[in-house]
Amino acid sequence: MTRIKRILFVIHTPTFGGPHNQVLRLHRALLERGWEQVVLTTDEEGNGAERLRAAGVKVLQIPLHRMRAALDPRIQIAFFKGLRPEIASIRRVIRELNIDLVQVAGVQNFHGAFAAKQEKIPLVWQLLSTYAPSLVRRILSPMVARLADVIMVTGRGTLLGHPGLQDLKDRVVIFFPPVDTREFYPDLHHRLVARAEMGVPGDVLLIGTVGNFNRQKRHDILVKAAYLLIRQFPNLYVRILGSPTVSHSKYYERNVKALAEKLGLLKDERLKFISPGSRVAHLLPAFDVFVLTSMAEGVPTVVLEAMACGLPVVATNVGSVADVVRDGKTGFLVPPFRPNAVAEAVGRLLTSPELRLGMGKEARKLAEQLYDTERCADVHAQAYEMALKNFSKG
Template identity: 30%
Template sequence: MTDVLVFVGSLAVGGTERHLSQVLPALAKRGWALKVVVFSGGGAFAEPIEAAGIPIEVLPRGFSVPVPKLRGVLALMQQTRALAVGLRRRPPRILHCFLPTCCIVGGLAGRMAGFSPVVMSRRSQAVRPSSFPGDKWMEGWALRHANLVFGHSSRVIDELKAEGIANTKLRLNHNGIDLEAFDDAAGEREGTRRAEQWHPDEIVFATVANLIPYKGHVDLLQAFARLAGNLPWRLALVGQGRPAFTQQLRELSQRLGLAERVDFLGGRADVPRLLKAADAGILASHQEGFPNAILEYMAASLPVIATATGGNFDAVCEDQTGLLIPPAAPELLAQAATLLLNDPLLRKRLGQAGRRRVESTFSLDACVDRYEDAYRGLLGNGHHHG
């Protein structure tokens, strides 16, 4: 019997998907019987989950209609029904839904199947853009009817309270990070810099964020256009996005005269290796739930520049592990970057303090412990095996 059925949209590149690719194998190692259900199969993060012996099932989509908007709604209805049928036929002990659309579909399917307990994870701030009309109202309904709701930052928990989710249902669980991959990459700095064609003297600022408008890449390029031209620096953008927006960013970097200093690296599976070869980490998002990227910067002993929003407040200690600046403020972003560019001792101090903080507060083990405690509490007996 499956202990926990995990429901997520896909396992392509993204913060939640990366989180699950680390958490689920760790839970499986501790003896939990897991299964993952997705809307669409494949994706970079399916591999470590399957390697841990966790089956992944793709929800079927039946007939297709030519009207795109209608097609999406009908597909969700079909997939809701398919999930409900699965919950009735082979009920797991717990259903855990990640991200808004899955919370809506999982909540409806749970209702249709008369299934409980349902756990949900909100992993973004409420100001995120809508996926389809009415989705926020429907997500609110689903969260209020869940047995337990996880938020991964204090800001997200505060928003859930404001939306009327009962305090007794809420659990804060910060993302955790596996530090091993960063330690393994420690000796590869010079080789990586050669491979990426980064000059030994260049101070490399890395941003790990998919190319989505709210991640603030436009602000980033405008900020770096203000940096003194005579200091050797490079900006490495790790992440993928829609071709049209990616092209806009490339054109902007050309217009600002930055084309020679900005690398568009696309989605990468070797983030720890890249970060160990960089000198500072930046996240310029306009809003964030709780960013894995900042934990990755700290795991790589990098000083952090981040926007003062959402879960960034939980991750970055101002002037101890990094610098916080307001969102959408290229001028201030440029000042912070200039400060780190010119001060190697400051970079080292912030980076080392960040590494200590991630070790003490944001380890993967601590994160997995909190999931286990919550699941055990729901199952009502200190054990998850029959």
Template identity: 30%
Template sequence: MPWPIRPFRWPASAALVTPIWVPRAGFRPRWCCRDVGRPGPRACASRSGLEVCVSADPPATVLPARLGVLSVHTSPLHQPGGGNAGGLNVYVVETARRLARRGIAVEIVTCVPDGWSRLTPFAPGVRVRHVPVPGLAATPDADVAALLEPVAARLAVEADYDVVHAHYWSSGLLGRRLCELAGVPMVFSGHTLAAVKNARRAADERAESVARLNAEQRIVATAERLVAATHAEAAELVGRYGADPAAVDVVPPGVDLSTFTAGDPAAARAVLEVAPDAALLAFVGRLQPHKGPDVVIRAAALLHGRIPELAVLIVGGRSGASYPRGALRRLAADLGLADVVRFLPPMPPAQLADVYRAADVLVMPSRSESFGLAAVEAQACGTPVVGTDVDGLASAVRDGRSGLLVARPEPSLVADAVRRLLTEPGLRPSLRAGALAHAAGFSWESTVDGLLASYRHARCGSAAA
């Protein structure tokens, strides 16, 4: 689908549609449900001469034709699993492709440290706009908004979005200013929230800045819609940030059920050069303290000698808040696990699926996790998960049905859960069946359905049905 180049104009159905002007943050064109002949369950009202749509059921005619997706700090072209690239990248790519298939032109905006502004075709109906912002990675959180001001001004002139969907707090800052200048609504997905990370962080882990906390507070207060991955995240937005509950849409992420499938574990182990009889633990994710790869290694040390043929795969790369270079390898060596633990770089989905199929268990001892996409990917391959009972993992994993959740990311608790899964008669086959059934309920098509509903409500200015 070609990207439609056009100046702003009312839609073809303008004769049937009355624009609604909302004075907050400038005049913004909206569409009222009653003017397309299908009023929602509540009538439209008039306040101070302004039409205000309070329908709980915006019609499909208010879907955006052009969507701006902001991913300031990480590019969709980057391989997830290292640096700043993770589940957010997967989310943006998978939803953008499917939104385009439904007739929406999608432009993903990402910032690069140097070079020139350019547009790169990514998929049919999807392109990536690279905007150079020198020094962004080293900029203190308090100065990010000022650094992104010229980007917002340029996008307000050059781009022509009907809705902006901002991912992560830095994108929210850009989106907030862009939407003020362009007069369009913003939908915000936090992915990780500073207040939640600070509440869960270890004593030796750096706290998220006050500047970021304040920025998220402003973004939450001004975005038309907030997208939460789980009901737990929705509760955090309301409880910690004071979000209006009626403005929060719970839209679970999906999984590519055509790539992550139950396959032949023996064949996957042959590809990875893992012994057929090994008890294989896998960790998949960025090597950050809050995700707990060190906990996996320490748990393996407690299991070593108790579980025959123990093997561990750590799949992922360093990130901004990572361990000192080589620290995890030294930890494994110090614990006598140099021949047990293998480190592999981030992998594309098809290769990652082999890791999941080969593993007996995926271990995710995260301190905080907005969702835990790797957990659902693993379950789609038939691999149960041992994780911590925090945030999104409590939704991504069904405790006792598709995996086992422990109260805290402590090596002894994780080791006990892994030992139980590997040794208790009948437990692993039962969890494998439950994992496949649970993962089948997550699809990117369902995610896109939820996002489209959120975009409709953002444009109509109404609460979600």
């Protein structure tokens, strides 16, 4: 009988996001393919570890710092001060759990990479977005090229955003986040129940987004676009679904929620902020249009989930978003930081039920064909086998 191989996935962020969702969606499928994922994550406050444990994933937590775009020197000092002992802790876990391969996510999260190399085991380095500043990506991409046995990248836009890696064709694997199209699908009953749960009448227009409450998602752009749209569509409601990010809480209160209140959007709950927990699949079908206003991304999982629910998508053209949102066919791409452009694109869809329906059907078809969990699990298993092979070559 073939031994199950163990992956140690080192995740630096405490709030449930893209890396956590990968594990959640792929855990069982990868076990069937001979790979077990063990997650090592930070002991900071957040819902990521809790949700993974609830799904039966083995999760370990240790002090684990990450680079942040912060001016406070204490944050940077804590990062560098913790680097050596945190790498040592990861090395101990590798030995104690007989880890076969280490997986890390993010160009700036290199603790696990150093631990893997020091323990002489293969390394898969995932690059999930272009959120890290361009200077950081330019400086650290050569290190990724030097250390990684396989580099997994969400889409070509993310690959091009990390200079020099596009030439490493024998080690680069392009992938898309997994979506369970049996869980995310259009459903009229779910639509009505979810609307009632979110305080939205069944016969009005509803747009919204799903994303953690942080600076990267730029929900302030959506708030400004909503203000413009409600003046044009008096029966429009807006819902912003997400989980608080502790390190961004002051920013979000000051720049997003306070703005919504100033513009009068919180009156009569025309715009509302909701924490969906694990109920995103239940709530997404309530929307008429899904909107993404991020300043940087790779391929956001929630865009694929919205497509699986048969929703047209209006999204900022950043990272690899253009790899999945087909402009004019499954939605519209708009420049980042442009609330007027967002409002114009969403307005085109709100004006035409036929256009919304046609784009939504095409989006659902693509989600089933290209982004289903089983397909993503196959790509991951192939990448892990490639890493073992590349590592053995030295």
